[in-house]
Amino acid sequence: MAELFLPLALLGNSLTAGGLLVVMVSSAPLRLALPADRAVQVHQLLTKPMEPLMPLCMALGIVSDVAFQFTTEHHAAGILCGIAATMQLKAVLVSLTKNVRINRWLASLDHTKLPSDFAERDPRAEWRKWNKVRALCALCALVLNVVAVGLMI
Template sequence: MDALRILLPIALLGNGLAAGGLMIAVLGGAPLLLSLPTERYIATHQFMVTRFDPFMPACMVAALLCDIALAVVVHPASNAVLFGLGALLLVGAMAVSLLKNVPINRWIATVDPQALPANWAELDPRVRWSAWNRVRTALVLAALAVLVVNTGLLLN
């Protein structure tokens, strides 16, 4: 099937790149940000976010669109269901990103490290951002695992 030959590699690439980028954040970025003094945290966070956006969202959207298309065109139904499951996991990750991580990223982009809000200790989003980042990473990794298993099933 031509759609499978075109869409499956794109789905694998997009999902794999998204999972890799998020793993970098879980394994290195978040621990680094948590360890920095506030002023350095803000500058480092602002620097890192501009490197990952819009790359990470583009990878997730590409994988999601391919998973949806594959769920529609692939037979047998068991493989279509697995593509649908992968798509749902990616939607979950994107929802966490848009509703939890992106608002924090946008707010930190506006913070002046030399003029912190008086209640910074209460507002400091590092722990929250890190926790939500682990959630979205788990969802993207689960989507990748489903995609890899499904690819293996299609190869038989």
């Protein structure tokens, strides 16, 4: 049964890491470069389709890593997958406590009529910082999964 879980962990963690990495290196810098109204509009357009997908990918990676850890006979690979699950949980925690809060606020705005104090409340730099944190956690989880596969070959 364990042989099923590691490929699923790799799938979930690679989709998560890939999605967050693309945002980190392309989408987040774009949003910072745009005028505020356009940045809010772009954020709304790009975030909406990702909201149902990313939690599923993260959950697949975490559950599969934990399942592999407790079903494998490869002790070292199991430990690495347990650590990978912990790194993904950190990414989830950052998402829920930092990025989702900002996403919801930006989703509630009308990009054609931003609040008068938007310049003071502009969350783009903070959102980018926390996205980097969660992307790096997800990338660490993926690397740990790849090393676990390498130990089993």
